[in-house]
Amino acid sequence: MNGGGRLLSELSGREKPAAEGGKPVRDTFLIYGSPLIEEPEIREVVDTLESGWLGTGKKTHAFEELFRKHTGSKHALGLNSCTAALHLACVVSGLKPGDEVITTPMTFCATANVVVHAGATPVFADVEKDSMNIDPKQIEAHITARTRAVLIVHFTGRSCRMDEIMRIVQKHDLILIEDCAHAVETSWNGKPAGTFGNFGCFSFYVTKNVVTGEGGMLVTDNDEQYEQARILSLHGMSKDAYKRFSESGYKHYGVEYAGFKYNMTDMQASLGIHQLGRLNCNWERRREIWNRYNEAFRDLPCITPAPVEKGTKHAFHLYTLLLRLERLRVDRDTILDALAKENIGVGVHYLALHLQPFYRHTYHYHEGMFQNAEWISERTISIPLSPKLSDDDAGDVIRAVRKVLTWYEKGEG
Numbered sequence: 001m002n003g004g005g006r007l008l009s010e011l012s013g014r015e016k017p018a019a020e021g022g023k024p025v026r027d028t029f030l031i032y033g034s035p036l037i038e039e040p041e042i043r044e045v046v047d048t049l050e051s052g053w054l055g056t057g058k059k060t061h062a063f064e065e066l067f068r069k070h071t072g073s074k075h076a077l078g079l080n081s082c083t084a085a086l087h088l089a090c091v092v093s094g095l096k097p098g099d100e101v102i103t104t105p106m107t108f109c110a111t112a113n114v115v116v117h118a119g120a121t122p123v124f125a126d127v128e129k130d131s132m133n134i135d136p137k138q139i140e141a142h143i144t145a146r147t148r149a150v151l152i153v154h155f156t157g158r159s160c161r162m163d164e165i166m167r168i169v170q171k172h173d174l175i176l177i178e179d180c181a182h183a184v185e186t187s188w189n190g191k192p193a194g195t196f197g198n199f200g201c202f203s204f205y206v207t208k209n210v211v212t213g214e215g216g217m218l219v220t221d222n223d224e225q226y227e228q229a230r231i232l233s234l235h236g237m238s239k240d241a242y243k244r245f246s247e248s249g250y251k252h253y254g255v256e257y258a259g260f261k262y263n264m265t266d267m268q269a270s271l272g273i274h275q276l277g278r279l280n281c282n283w284e285r286r287r288e289i290w291n292r293y294n295e296a297f298r299d300l301p302c303i304t305p306a307p308v309e310k311g312t313k314h315a316f317h318l319y320t321l322l323l324r325l326e327r328l329r330v331d332r333d334t335i336l337d338a339l340a341k342e343n344i345g346v347g348v349h350y351l352a353l354h355l356q357p358f359y360r361h362t363y364h365y366h367e368g369m370f371q372n373a374e375w376i377s378e379r380t381i382s383i384p385l386s387p388k389l390s391d392d393d394a395g396d397v398i399r400a401v402r403k404v405l406t407w408y409e410k411g412e413g
């Protein structure tokens, strides 16, 4: 490669993007959200395969115990997804038709879908422009006589403002469910995300901070609701129900509820146990990349993430740039395409949920109802942030973003 020539064009800020016929910053595609999987979890999975027990067993229970200690909750229930955890939280909360659950439109669809599955009605409330988290004032503005619960998301791993949210849920006697899919490491004044509300729901999906292929965890301090969730997570079956009929030896189970198939397996837990063990070093690596990105994008036509608030710990799950569209010649999707052509995987977190067809048609949501969420939805892009990234990978991301945004900046060509 012609290093001298590239340096000169970088200095002048005018390198032709691959989308315009230039050469991509790298030859191989950098997969968005590719997880770091290391030897210990590979060996643990093999050990599980060879043990003859692949289902829910002692490794699942060991992972639950590690996770329970990590959050300091009384109970942790391993599940096959965060969606399952959110759904069980809604079900054991006793939500019923007519109940309203206030949530954010700036989230993955699962957050609101589970409310629908539980038979209740999701009610969106707008987010703050800078934190991108649900605005406590907007929660309060949407409370009606039918409001039963608030479902918050610690978006990108940034804690919601828990002092205000706790004041509101206590004042109005509401159930609080925390979607912690981005927030395994998040805390507010030293208290972990997921332990403020009645339920905390975590995701171990392939792109998340802790990865088990598919997987999730429900945490709660409530003994009875934990027990109910545990039984519901495996078809509603309980060994206790038939206790009085069994003498000794073989125990029949009793089906107490029409439950779900939500259990975590030892295969998944094998990954989780070791992923959780490396939580801190992975977090530090993402923070390092996060800070490097902040420095590198300072002068570009985009807004970098708001600073981390004092007294909080950010999980650094997603790195999002908000494009300054007024300074660009093209729209967000053209920028996404151009980055992909540089061989950099990108994402969008998220298109505002109230504008998705189901929510438009079912609840009559439309443009203009949640202006901050819509503003973010139009201009947000997520770039790779994973402990798997090498310094060179992160450098490629930086070069690609600088190249594309500089090229498409107004008045630059």
Ligand SMILES: *Cc1c(COP(=O)(O)O)cnc(C)c1O
Pocket: 080, 081, 082, 083, 084, 107, 108, 110, 111, 153, 179, 181, 182, 202, 203, 204, 205, 215, 216
């Ligand atoms: C990923 C995600 C979920 C769903 O998690 P799964 O484990 O895939 O079910 C829910 N909410 C948010 C905000 C997410 O990012």
